[in-house]
Amino acid sequence: MLDVLKAINFADREPTLSHRFGVFFLAGGIVPNPIDLRFQKVSGISTDVQLETINEGGENLHMHRAPKMMNYNNLVLERGYVTSEIPSPLNLEFNATFSLFKFNPSNVLVTVFNEEGIPIGGWMFLKAYPVKWSVSDLDAQSNTVAIDTMELAYTRFQIIRI
Template sequence: MMPGETQNNDIWPIPAFYFKVAFHGAKNKSDTAFQEISGIGSQLDTDEVFEGGENRFSYHLPKAVKHTNVVFKRGIAELDSFLVKWCKTFFEGDFKSPLVPKDLSVHLLGEKGTVIRSWNFFQAYPVNWKVDGFHSTKNEVAIEEIELCYQYSNRVM
């Protein structure tokens, strides 16, 4: 633990199965229930620089931060869903209307439903939308996967 941090035994270890997603400006909150979220992460790109005359090592200088795309999985939603309508403007709209990115938050919840960790994603929009395969020999829920890229993110808690 870092100096000044306190460990709350009610939330340790943090569960990964209890979470919620909030699309800022979405009126239908029930439309943002997901089975799985993955891809939350950032990476610092570097430039490798070699010193003239010294061949034993190189310097790695920070260049830019890259963010991985965030992937959401859930059961296939109804056509009037906020998220489905928003994705359709990107994939089926022929770019006739302005494409509107959205801000969103992912909240990891504790046992009592309180937010214990939170990430914000700014100017997100869908870049991939697919449906998992169908199998006649399995009795499973049909799953859709929505992948979003975004301008930047931050961890709030």
């Protein structure tokens, strides 16, 4: 009976809360960057299939829609402007990209955690590289945190379920 209850609890998990997450930049695809892992917001985790329309010859009643290729949106990361004494490897990488046009793709793991801080799933973004970097407006009449927005393109992503 206990095994049945465990199976029911496993199948009827509570929805995952979106505020428990981590972002890990994997140097060489393996070693996580220990400094750049706290972000306030992650967006752009989506994909869709591009379709090709093929018209039926001689019959104009319908057309065929065939899958053509995958389309991935950019991964967008937001965090407070970093001013720590320890240099941010991510900021150094973005600087190299936008100052020297030097690209060093790496894998990025976005992980969702449960209440105890244990990973329960996530997404692995393969061969990610910087494509956009912006800082929020500086406004003398506002008392808000300066936000770095970093955008990454990647070749594909894999869903990870634990």
